[in-house]
Amino acid sequence: MRPVRFSAVATLAAVTALTAVTGCAEKADAGGDGAVKVIATDTSCEVSKKTFPSGHLQLAVENKGSKVTEVYVLYPDDRIVTERENIGPGTKANITAEIKAGSYEIACKPGMKGDGIRQKVEATGGKAVKRAPELDAAVAAYRQYTLDQAEETLPKAKVFADAVKAGDIEAAKKAYAESRIGWERTEPVAESFGDIDPKVDLREDGLEEGQDLEKDWTGWHRLERSLWQDKKITARDKELADLLIKDLTVWQKKVGTAEITPTSMANGAKELLDEVATGKVTGEEERYSHTDLVDFKANVEGAEKSYELLKPVASRNEAALTKELDTRFAELNTLLDKYRADKSTYVFTSYDKVGKAERKELSDGVNALAEPLSKLAAAVAK
Known part of the structure; x- marks a missing residue:
């Protein structure tokens, strides 16, 4: 979110x-x-x-x-x-x-x-705007990427929702983080529609004045609280599981209509790093499940996908910038890999087990990448 x-x-x-x-x-x-x-x-x-x-x-x-x-x-x-x-x-x-x-x-x-x-x-x-052919290709490839992520997310979200509806807390916990990966990779596109993000990814402290906690708070994090903090699944939770799938289905249908440009891809990559800085590194995003590092990795992967698609033009316009971005992405990915035993899975260390010094190291890695990434849009617009 x-x-x-x-x-x-x-x-x-x-x-x-x-x-x-x-x-x-x-x-x-x-x-x-x-x-x-x-x-x-x-x-x-x-x-x-x-x-x-x-x-x-x-x-x-x-x-x-x-x-x-x-x-x-x-x-x-x-x-x-x-x-x-x-x-x-x-x-x-x-x-x-x-x-x-x-x-x-x-x-x-x-x-x-x-x-x-x-x-x-x-x-x-x-x-x-007159674009280089490579940029048109980048936009087309990124649009397909967002479609693929939405299509892959829905069945994983259904596994999660079905477990909630069955009252199976442990199965729901197991499916929770994986159901969010595609969303986290492409969240800037989902946010561009305005109303979907607060329905599926709102945190408890995101409610506006006058909104009711039980009535207006929906989505993944509402269910996350039930599973990890309340340790029970209520009739309302089962309704929310169905609503989550309904809202994610709307997202899946809308993704193909998103306005995507080379600069929105570049700015979206920077937004994903901001997501990491303000939600994942701080532990705010997954405050009950502590699965923040799964989201962290997905955000970085989404940002890197945009960058790799834009890199042919960016490297032609700003070779020093892309050289630095290559280095910073590699460093941050290496740092994240310290917290998972197997690179082929998304099983990461629970974030409540990550100490202050390690969180500072992760934060420094994000900062080192975020600064040059903020220059990517200008580089592709030259």
Whole structure:
């Protein structure tokens, strides 16, 4: 789940963990002369231009508030064009996105909650971005990858749901983490639809004000709590198991319609690293099952898939960047492999058994990869 809905304590922890991820790499002045500057505070979201040409959009974001924030470019129906999460107080971020002519909104979310503070903007002109043939091939291959992941997830999720409905706690526990792998690999695409992610992957502290814990909290993590904390399966849990499959089936059907561009692939890879930094390294994501390292690995695999598909063009434009990314991905994968006995399985050490020093080592590995990965979108857009 995108790490946007935090309790106050979790937010403070996330800001601390994110300093290296979003801060040091993006302290430099953001954007160039043609960039749309976005100034986010705790109470406002100012944009320097309300109208700009379609094509490659450059956003130069600066967070002048006291809270960690995120910035979205949204279609009128709230589908996501591009986003950058976890922009810490006093830091800057550059976002490169491919955008068609039309009406949009730029939204800032102080504290990473709610609908955000929005500005209506317009992309003018009708010229499509000219892409290298390799980029069109990358988009097609990634679209197929997301379809494959959704199709592979559904039967695994059904095994999990069937165990819940049968009242078999141990079988449900065994199936839980594996049922989430495909989702975690491609979560930025799922999040682009807006309503599916909170239905299937919401954490307890992600409920908005006024929502009811028992009525409105659905999905994997609601069942995770029942299995590991409550240690019982209720009639409501069995209903939620059916609802999970229903919602994942909608996701499977929608995946093929997702708006995918080379820059959204690159930005999505960075989002997956942010997912690791704010949910997996901190232990927030799988707080009951402690299966965080399974999600961690899946997030890294999804990010690496996007990178490998974009690498032919990125290496031509920024050879030094791809060399560094190759090294950082290899280092992080090697580090993760320390926590599983067999590389052919997804059986990882329970995260509650991973000590502070080891968590710091994992965090450092994520930070080392996240900084160059944030430059990938700009490299493929050259």
